[in-house]
Amino acid sequence: MGPTCQSLFLSFSVHLLPPAPPGCGAATRRGSCTEAEAENDPFDVIHSESVAMFHCWARDVPNLVVSWHGISLEALHSRIYQDLTRGEDERMSPASNHSLAQSVYRVLSEVHFFRSYVHHVAISDTTGEMLRDVYQIPNRRVHVILNGVDEAQFEPDAALGRAFREDLRLPKGANLVLGVSGRLVKGADLVLVAVGQISLSLP
Known part of the structure; x- marks a missing residue:
């Protein structure tokens, strides 16, 4: 230190x-x-x-x-897309129905009180568009600063990468590796379902 x-x-x-x-x-x-x-x-x-x-x-x-770690409009979009993955014969759960309904009210609430903030810094162009188009924040008060990694300071380490792949026991010939890092609430299970569906559709 x-x-x-x-x-x-x-x-x-x-x-x-x-x-x-x-x-x-x-x-x-x-x-x-x-x-x-x-x-x-x-x-x-x-x-x-x-x-x-x-x-x-x-x-x-x-x-x-x-x-703000995700505005309510983004959460509403996610819930809509999650529901679109529901099977034709699968009923919407009461919890999902309630969550969708509450999301609309949360968006309206944010639209009203987000005006109180003098400046808004978005970490993606999409979020910036939402703040301007839906939340009606004037363009001069919305600033987009992309959330990324400074490659000049953090360069890829080939040796560390090989050691990491060995720890995970990944095949040496694998040229496409998909992984998810984070809490399960972020929807890691949806990635597994999607990969399974894609693999079935490919020869």
Whole structure:
């Protein structure tokens, strides 16, 4: 750990909040901790995950950054495509039906309150288009910064790649390798189903 990181780490204040049942004011307790810290030394910037910071606390923060890991319109698109994979004789589950209905309301809610943000940074052209076309955010307030890897800093390592393939016991002659890394909720099972269907259609 370098001196800069070390000094930052030593300046951290950690507030441990015991778990609370749903609806018992966890957000209020987080807001109280934020206010207590700000009284000693005002924050330059506060970074919140989605709407973890309620408006009653966020409205007095001059520099607030909010990260959204997938807007509701993207989630609605995913649910629509998932339903299109349903067999002709397969009924839509009550859970899927409820999820689709709720997704529409979430999109409408986001369209209304996303206007409160001064700037929007999208990590793909598609998300930028959604913010402009559906969420009605003016073009001057939407900035697209593609989420990628700096190849000048992170170059492929052939030896490490070979070792990784050996650990996975991949055949040496395999020229097409598909893999999924992430939580199962992301739909890794759909990739397996798709690969199975493609393999059946190919000679």
